[in-house]
Amino acid sequence: MSVPRVLSIAGTDPTGGAGIHADLKSIGALGGYGMAVVTALVAQNTRGVRSVHVPPAAFLDAQLRAVSDDVDIDAVKIGMLQSRAIAETVGEWLDEVAPPIVVLDPVMVATSGDRLLDIEAEAAVRDLCTRVDLVTPNIPELAVLTGEAPARDWAAALRQARALHDSSGAAVLVKGGHLAGRLCPDAIVDGDGVHEVTGTRVDTRSTHGTGCSLSSAMATLRASGLTWHAALERAKEWLTGALASADVLRVGRGRGPVDHFHELRPVESWTDAAWRRSAEVRTEVDRCDFVRSLADGSLAETRFHDYLAQDALYLRGYSAVLARAADLATAAADRAFWSASAQGALEEEARLHRARIGAAISEPAPATLAYLRHLDAAAARGEYPEIVAAVLPCFWLYSDVGMRLQAHPRPRHPYADWLEAYGDPAFTVATERAIACADAAAAAASVSTRSRMAEAFARSMMHELAFFDAF
Structure with a gap:
């Protein structure tokens, strides 16, 4: 099989742990060829976001077309979409180009719990859910997309994921990372039911960019020929290892990045x-x-x-x-x-x-x-x-x-x-x-x-x- 060509449409992270930087590392670590179109230039580090510069939507459109006019794209991962105009530009491009696999990571709520988008931008992202194959919200984002309070347990999260699938038609990757407890399950909820992958929480503060990394991993693995369920099993195995070895990187003084390339390094006991x-x-x-x-x-x-x-x-x-x-x-x-x-x-x-x-x-x-x-x-x-x-x-x-x-x-x-x-x-x-x-x-x-x-x-x-x- 040829190397999957995966396009990330997202914001930047100058410290390399999230956004397109995490996406490109994830894609490469799992055997894909990564490409990136920038939706926002973000001044951030492991301790937080300082400022965001959003280029004009026309420039975003020019970037997208520069890629799709020249490259056969096997999968697209969509991340940070800062405004309604940006989201609509991406939606129009999707309608025209029709990439075979599209994964949406709806970046809508910060780790602090603060909403990142205004009402119009949220509505545009919600509309995009109907035009993609997989949506990968965290627990707070799942609540925004379903108009409910954040789920307090796994059963409630699965119920909200089912509601999102029913309203959008997209498969939903529901993630248990924001729930309390030692266990940390994930699941694919789609027309065939619930496909759960169990897991244990990794004890580390280095969790910056986990959502970006998981969604781009899913896009890459699906483009490699795996089903969504099989892709989740492989992606979760890889991300758990990336979290377990993250602290050796020693990047930043806040929530550091995961170790995307941990599987490629010689193993030291x-x-x-x-x-x-x-x-x-x-x-x-x-x-x-x-x-x-x-x-x-x-x-x-x-x-x-x-x-x-x-x-x-x-x-x-x-x-x-x-x-x-x-x-x-x-x-x-x-x-x-x-x-x-x-x-x-x-x-x-x-x-x-x-x-x-x-x-x-x-x-x-x-x-x-x-x-x-x-x-x-x-x-x-x-x-x-x-x-x-x-x-x-x-x-x-x-x-x-x-x-x-x-x-x-x-x-x-x-x-x-x-x-x-x-x-x-x-x-x-x-x-x-x-x-x-x-x-x-x-x-x-x-x-x-x-x-x-x-x-x-x-x-x-x-x-x-x-x-x-x-x-």
Whole structure:
């Protein structure tokens, strides 16, 4: 099948998150060739609209004809139509050119709830509903188009969508994003009934341009040969991913844009990203005097014994936090892993530490106390993903250091037992399992929970550095 040629008729967004900018990204991300005719020049950013300049309707007509006189258009998406004259110009062009697929996103109500169009412009947009194939209103816009109060639940939204379909003849994409609750369904309402696609709300503030993006995605997918129902299933899958990865863009200080091209980027796991962000801390660990002198065997035995005494105290507290992870894990295999790790920490404390320093109990040093308080706080909050992220550096950093130091063995190294413990392939396997647990927890977590995971991991890495620096 040839690449669908999709024309967006909409306003601009200089920050790139909405309007024709979002449309062109959506069309391209889903395999189409995007074209754009500008209805309004909008000075806006992620925090709001500052001003709008509407070119004369004659210039809009000239743009439309410049495209249709030269290009065979497979689908049209219509967005912002600021005035009655603009809407009527688009309507007249539609009547003359008769594009095979037309999607109307009736931009009529701002996120704040303010009406964006005057009465005449609203009437012109309502008239356009009878000349298009699909209308994609949000809940407030659906209310305007049906002359009712905004729907308060999904059943009421479906009823209003049915009324709009009956009055216009167009299929209606009704969206549940403005309704309260964790679930976020969408549906196509047409002559064949209601075709619902379920979904879960994505926890993010980066929702700028979602309506624009969804409507242009629908136009592109329908022009690619999908039915409206199948197009919605694919578009919702894509948009959910765009919302889930939106925060990585860090565009603006308000409601940021979605990540239109998330499917085209190499996938980086949560742990890969956390490890990458910790590069500076890991470099400082390698540079610290304790690690360097431990590596070459020049570390004074008294310093090593001081370290072991504090590490013994740490491992007892660490074991308790690992046991808490076991309590909270939902999968039996994960519970078994964390429980075994908790027991292993105690066995390590007994085998390696007591063999060298005996059973003497030291007072915890400030660095030891600070690290344990951080872990205890994560355990007390009782969020499994955060606890896993907090304990992971003690696996990963020690495995990394141990393997690299083992790669350059020194005959009769005075601390060979320590190096062998953390360079042991069995410890590497345990570390890999802990990493996999963290990735699985992050995949199922909300954006806010992943953010807390990242903070917990980063703070633990800093505590590891402070612990080494204390000796």
